[in-house]
Amino acid sequence: MQKVGLVCVVAALCLTEILGISEEMQELIDNLHNTCVGETGASNDMITAARNGDFADDENFKCYFKCLFDQMGCMTDDGKVDLEAVIALLPPEIQDKASSVIMTCTGVGANPCETAWLSHKCFQKGAPDVKMMSREEMPVKMLGFIVVLLVCSFTKVLSLPEEMQELIDTLHRTCVGETGVSEEAIECARKGDFANDGKLGCYMKCLMEQMGCVSDDGIIDEEATIAVLPEEYQAKGEKVITACGTKIGADPCENLLLTNKCWYESAPDDYFLA
Structure with missing residues (x-):
């Protein structure tokens, strides 16, 4: 990366x-x-x-x-x-x-x-x-722009330098700590198994909140999400992000769960979850 x-x-x-x-x-x-x-x-x-x-x-x-x-x-x-x-x-x-x-x-x-x-x-x-x-x-809210590279950059992370891995681990721990999601649920989602787990959806919402790309009521800011993608992935990412929009569930966390599921289904080979 x-x-x-x-x-x-x-x-x-x-x-x-x-x-x-x-x-x-x-x-x-x-x-x-x-x-x-x-x-x-x-x-x-x-x-x-x-x-x-x-x-x-x-x-x-x-x-x-x-x-x-x-x-x-x-x-x-x-x-x-x-x-x-x-x-x-x-x-x-x-x-x-x-x-x-x-x-x-x-x-x-x-x-x-x-x-x-x-x-x-x-x-x-x-x-x-x-x-x-x-x-x-520096405020916490400003730190999360990096998360988009980890959640929805539509590029596989094959190998990472030590510092990058530390960044991912820090962001991962922060949102796991805030939501109480299980590591098993996250690992399953990486493979396309999106269990109807409120904590998993809130974990995804936490990641998006860190990059300032979701509203309090769980609506994805598509332009902001596309804008923070690496330039070489914006064309591919834009197609997926705009096609999926925000999938509406019972609450903001479920919105993010359903939207991430849409991203995965649209580009399963490229989806990555921190």
Whole structure:
């Protein structure tokens, strides 16, 4: 899997209120942050300074921002930032406010790293009263964009790097803990056996909630779900997601159970459940 985590961008940029997070989620954030620091050699001091508006003119630091956008799937092949994709990844309640800033940030640098750096710098300048979060301050709701890669990316995960496996395990434990679903029920669902189990449906709803792609009443946000798929899977994923829509059950959790069942039946060879 090429994307380590869509949520990485929030380690450097966030346009939402500051909430607390659990220890497991902190571990997840640290893994994502460390991935881009490890790939680029960016200085943590520079990252911290950027939260206060001080964007150092340093190539490694610039490439850290490109790494974040790459993980989101928001850099185009020619090295430009897909601003609409960035907006689509944000929670619905802040998209209007964020879009008025993000859509003005069209600067292009000498290379893709500088373009990503300029975009983040523009984001921060456009909303100076909404500070960039530290990893310790990131809200749980923003963490789940990675889940779409695990739940409905319509690509088989054949082998995973250690850090990616840790991310999956953390998200899995979080939603198992919240719902009390059995590991047996999850394993059966991976094979197409979707038992009429309320806890299994709520587990699936928990995963979708983590990525901000389902409403409280269990209606799938199809556009948001498609938008966070890796680009190479969007065409195939869109066909399945739009064809299935939201299957309506007796409650929001059953909606997710029936919808996941539809996804599996539409693409059994590609379906994957965290």
